[in-house]
Amino acid sequence: MNPTKTASTLDISTPSDREIQITRVFDAPRTLVFDAYTKPELLTRWMGVMPGWTWAVCEIDLRVGGTFRYLWRGPDGFEMGMRGTYLEVKRPHRIVATESFDQKWYEGECVESVTLKENGGRTTLTMLLRYDNKEVRDGVLQSPATTGMEAGFTNLAALLPTLK
Amino acid sequence: MDGVRDSAENLVGVSDTDPGSRLSALGSRRSIAPCHDRTDALYNHSVMQYSTLSSPQLDAIFAALADPTRRAILSRLASGDASVNELAEPFDMSQPAISKHLKVLEGAGLVSRGQDAQRRPRRLEAKPLAVANEWLERYRKYWEANYERLDALLEELKAAHTPKRRRTRGKSRP
Numbered sequence: 456m457n458p459t460k461t462a463s464t465l466d467i468s469t470p471s472d473r474e475i476q477i478t479r480v481f482d483a484p485r486t487l488v489f490d491a492y493t494k495p496e497l498l499t500r501w502m503g504v505m506p507g508w509t510w511a512v513c514e515i516d517l518r519v520g521g522t523f524r525y526l527w528r529g530p531d532g533f534e535m536g537m538r539g540t541y542l543e544v545k546r547p548h549r550i551v552a553t554e555s556f557d558q559k560w561y562e563g564e565c566v567e568s569v570t571l572k573e574n575g576g577r578t579t580l581t582m583l584l585r586y587d588n589k590e591v592r593d594g595v596l597q598s599p600a601t602t603g604m605e606a607g608f609t610n611l612a613a614l615l616p617t618l619k
Numbered sequence: 620m621d622g623v624r625d626s627a628e629n630l631v632g633v634s635d636t637d638p639g640s641r642l643s644a645l646g647s648r649r650s651i652a653p654c655h656d657r658t659d660a661l662y663n664h665s666v667m668q669y670s671t672l673s674s675p676q677l678d679a680i681f682a683a684l685a686d687p688t689r690r691a692i693l694s695r696l697a698s699g700d701a702s703v704n705e706l707a708e709p710f711d712m713s714q715p716a717i718s719k720h721l722k723v724l725e726g727a728g729l730v731s732r733g734q735d736a737q738r739r740p741r742r743l744e745a746k747p748l749a750v751a752n753e754w755l756e757r758y759r760k761y762w763e764a765n766y767e768r769l770d771a772l773l774e775e776l777k778a779a780h781t782p783k784r785r786r787t788r789g790k791s792r793p
Contacts, residue, residue, distance in 0.1 A: 500768065504765075
């Protein structure tokens, strides 16, 4: 890794009250970024590779209507899995898929879209997570998991400096 | 990379004692689910940020922060305690409407009431915000760590994709 060359900050924002958006620039053409996101042998080398966790299953059927299955094994053999279905597959610039975790962290489904834009050999990745959570919209406090989280994101970051 | 590893280890280290004590600072009426080892392990893994959301407190905080008026109230309180009247002033809102927002903020533990019985000034509680911010930071760190690994992988892929002819020519040129 060359920090001076690839130094890029991750930007988190909240386009709406049900969405989280992350953007990040990579110093590589988007075909490579796309592959790194969609080929099991590449994806397993970077996503979720936290200390104590290993990949157990990574299956990707990359076509519209195809499914993916990720499973990580953690401390004490505990497993963490997620699955989803591809809604849109356009190499090398866009992937849209539903995703849900084995453990119900939140109600409903999440749709994740990854968009890749290339400029001068560098790729801007935009990952948009859209939660299907009507309770957020209704402003119900008791709603599960994702309640308001998305909306709080950047706003929270913006607010915090004022509290010092 | 050391920084990333350190932060990851810090996350693991947090699990034993911190979440409970920090969350108790929220002063919410609702109780907190006990922290099992497994939950903590998840807590530290990626996605796992989601597991923290099972905490009703965090839900309440983020829900409270989702509203622009409530954020404005918090910003106002950040510069000092204020009564409901004082808070209502800058907004084009009725007192009951402001009170409703305050109730949500109080429910999330973000705002408390001062001692003065007549004025009942509202006060900002910074600790819950710190907890929420910590959650946000974990999420950010998780993806930053992922993408730093992806950076390294991409460098490798780029090298592999560079046509050999060009590389050898460059290298072997006397």
